[in-house]
Amino acid sequence: MLDLMIGVIVAIVVGRYIIKGYSATGVLLVGGLFLLTLSALMGKSVLPANATATGWRATDIVEYVKILLMSRGGDLGMMIMMLCGFAAYMTHIGANDVVVKIASRPLQMINSPYLLMVAAYLVACLMSLAVSSATGLGVLLMATLFPLMVNVGISRGAAAAICASPAAIILAPTSGDVVLAAKASQLPLVDFAFKTTLPISIAAIVSMAIAHYFWQRYLDNKSHEQHHILDVSEIKTHAPSFYALLPFTPIFGVLIFDGKCGPELHIITVLVICLVLTALIEFCRNRSAKTVFAGLDVAYRGMADAFATVVMLLVAAGVFAQGLSTIGFISGLISLAQSFGTGGIIMMLVLVAITMLAAMTTGSGNAPFYAFVELIPKLAAQMGINPAYLVIPMLQASNLGRTMSPVSGVVVAVAGMAKISPFEVVKRTSVPVLVGLVVVVVATVLWVPER
Numbered sequence: 001m002l003d004l005m006i007g008v009i010v011a012i013v014v015g016r017y018i019i020k021g022y023s024a025t026g027v028l029l030v031g032g033l034f035l036l037t038l039s040a041l042m043g044k045s046v047l048p049a050n051a052t053a054t055g056w057r058a059t060d061i062v063e064y065v066k067i068l069l070m071s072r073g074g075d076l077g078m079m080i081m082m083l084c085g086f087a088a089y090m091t092h093i094g095a096n097d098v099v100v101k102i103a104s105r106p107l108q109m110i111n112s113p114y115l116l117m118v119a120a121y122l123v124a125c126l127m128s129l130a131v132s133s134a135t136g137l138g139v140l141l142m143a144t145l146f147p148l149m150v151n152v153g154i155s156r157g158a159a160a161a162i163c164a165s166p167a168a169i170i171l172a173p174t175s176g177d178v179v180l181a182a183k184a185s186q187l188p189l190v191d192f193a194f195k196t197t198l199p200i201s202i203a204a205i206v207s208m209a210i211a212h213y214f215w216q217r218y219l220d221n222k223s224h225e226q227h228h229i230l231d232v233s234e235i236k237t238h239a240p241s242f243y244a245l246l247p248f249t250p251i252f253g254v255l256i257f258d259g260k261c262g263p264e265l266h267i268i269t270v271l272v273i274c275l276v277l278t279a280l281i282e283f284c285r286n287r288s289a290k291t292v293f294a295g296l297d298v299a300y301r302g303m304a305d306a307f308a309t310v311v312m313l314l315v316a317a318g319v320f321a322q323g324l325s326t327i328g329f330i331s332g333l334i335s336l337a338q339s340f341g342t343g344g345i346i347m348m349l350v351l352v353a354i355t356m357l358a359a360m361t362t363g364s365g366n367a368p369f370y371a372f373v374e375l376i377p378k379l380a381a382q383m384g385i386n387p388a389y390l391v392i393p394m395l396q397a398s399n400l401g402r403t404m405s406p407v408s409g410v411v412v413a414v415a416g417m418a419k420i421s422p423f424e425v426v427k428r429t430s431v432p433v434l435v436g437l438v439v440v441v442v443a444t445v446l447w448v449p450e451r
Contacts, residue, residue, distance in 0.1 A: 003328025010035055010327075011361050014320065018406065024422060028316035028407060035323025036061045046326050068318045077311035080139045080413055081303035082271040084310070086250065087143040087417075088302025089275065092295050093282060094239030095246040096147045102244050113153035114217050117162055118209050120145050124166035125205050127251065134167035134365065134402065135314075135409035136267055140254070141166070142417040144247055158216035160418040161428030164410050165212075168403040168433055169204045169396060169440075170197070177369060181395045184376045185388035197392055200443040204396065204436040211432040219428065240285070249274040275299065310416035317407040321362045329361065344385045344450045351375075351390055352397045352441060359401025363408035369398035389448050396440045400433045 014031040018024050036046045040057035047053055047060050047067075054063050090096050124141050141163040149159035170177060182192035253270035256262050265273075275296070283292045351372060358368035372394060380387035402408045406422040411429075415422040 004332030006038065007035070007324045007327050007329030007332070007361065011324070015406070018421075019423060024406075024412075025313045025316045028313070028320040032316065032319030032321070032323040033061065033065075035327050036064065036319070039323065039326040042327075044326050044328070046322070048322075064322060065315070065319060068315045072314050072318060073307070073311055076133075076135060076409070077307065077314065079136055079267050079271075080310050080314075080417075081306040082268055083139045083143040083250070084306035084417060085299035085301075085303035086271055086275060087147065087247075088305075089278065089295060089299035090143075090247045091147070092298040093243065093246075093278070095243040095278075096151075098239050098241060098244045099148055099247055102241065112217075113149075114158075114213050116152060117149060117154050117158060117216065118213050120149055121162045121166065121209050121212055122205070124162065125169070125171060127254075128167050128171050134399070135413050137167055138163050138410040138414045139310075139417065140250060140267065142414055144251055146418065147247070155216070155220045156418050156420055157424050157428050158212075158220060160414050160420060160425050161216060161432075162212065163418075164414040164425050165208070165403050165429050165432060167410065168400045168429075169201050169208070169436060170399055171201055171205075177366065177395055177398070180370065180373055181391045184373045185386075185391045186377070187388060192388065196388055196448060197395070200392060200440055200447060201396070203443050204439045207439040208432040208436040211435040215431040216428065246274075246278055246281070249277065306417070309419075310413050313412045313416055314409055317363055317409065317412050320407055321364055324362050329358070344383065344389065345445065347379065347383065347385070348390050348393055348444070349441070352393045352437070355394045356397045356401040356404075356437070359398045359408075360405045363402065363405040363411075365399040365402035365408075368401070369394060384451060386449055386451060389444065389450050392448060393441050393444050397437060400437050400440075403429050404433050 010031055014027055017027045039046050040061060045053070045060075046057060047064055051064070051067060054060050087096075124137070124145065127141070128137055142160075146159050146163055149162065150156055154162075178193050178197065179189060181197075182189045185192055185196075187196065250267070250270055253265070253274060254267060257265035257270060279292050279296060282295060283289060286292065355368050355372055358372075359365050362368065373391065376387050376390050376394075379385070380390060402410065404426055405411060406426050411422050411425050415425045418425070
């Protein structure tokens with residue numbers, strides 16, 4: 001219990017200083033290093049099980065920072081930098097302006113741009129079938145749909161919330177979480193994913209879309225941040241109309257190169273193809289290699305800015321999450337869950353609440369679920385409960401909680417790219433996420449037999 005209290009206290013202190021305006025990167029990094037140091041002093045291992053220790057716990061702390069710099073800077077970080085560079089390039093060549101000019105004409109007939117926002121959210125949820133990473137999907141949407149939403153009258157906060165929340169509800173039937181949940185539920189994967197979980201997921205997504213519509217409009221009206229639809233006559237660009245397709249080529253590429261229609265390619269590979277294709281089109285249009293190279297320099301500078309503002313924040317958040325894990329925060333929550341009552345719905349609500357809290361605090365959807373799902377077969381057998389009755393709400397709660405965490409990768413990345421506070425994104429996602437959670441719990445009670 002002491003480990004749990006330490007984690008909660010440090011999380012509260014970190015949140016307080018971020019709210020007061022301190023650099024989120026610095027505060028999270030210091031908080032994480034403090035927890036890792038405390039773990040080392042308590043004799044706990046500070047490195048993940050698959051990492052090789054240096055021999056000294058003091059240097060293990062720095063070793064973990066190195067591991068994060070290499071992993072998040074070289075894989076996830078590179079994907080974020082590539083997407084930010086691609087978005088900067090699209091703005092430089094005028095492609096984003098063309099999209100806005102074309103989209104603004106039909107949208108002028110729609111009194112509320114929030115209908116577009118809801119449509120973008122539903123499209124983004126479908127995109128989660130192709131992009132399994134919540135952070136990867138978030139930054140992909142930030143590079144493609146975010147500029148369009150902002151320029152047609154949606155506030156930056158509302159647009160960022162849409163980009164941060166599609167992965168809050170799991171749709172992909174073959175994701176690692178779903179496979180593990182099906183095993184714990186003692187059901188075939190197809191039955192669990194399509195017959196049991198999918199109807200609940202669809203109900204939650206529809207309810208969250210409706211909640212987004214009213215909540216984002218309410219916050220915009222309250223803060224007077226709502227943008228007016230950009231006057232098309234104010235946009236000056238010489239780019240041809242077909243350039244409107246270029247900002248969306250990464251989405252087309254992800255859908256085409258998914259291993260079914262074509263070879264399965266990493267998002268970074270798809271982005272390289274999109275950049276090369278755009279550069280070739282620019283060369284044919286301008287007949288000048290110098291102009292093309294100057295435009296690509298803009299993309300490179302966009303990548304550098306992304307490293308400073310987004311990737312380093314992700315590294316700091318990762319250090320903080322590891323600190324909470326090593327200090328014993330997750331194991332403390334598991335012990336707390338096992339101490340509660342024996343009623344089926346009571347145990348389900350307790351597991352949902354604790355999983356949600358763990359996901360919000362650590363910023364990870366996978367870690368809390370992977371830790372808690374190990375309890376389910378044993379608990380279900382002891383209590384005579386259908387294991388799926390406990391697993392499904394936990395599965396969704398872990399991802400919903402991540403969307404409400406100011407230190408989660410997707411929230412940090414989206415906030416950094418939108419140039420707003422992670423807490424602003426969390427405020428924007430909070431009500432839709434809570435609505436989705438309530439729908440998941442109610443739908444589980446109605447749809448899944450308890451015994």
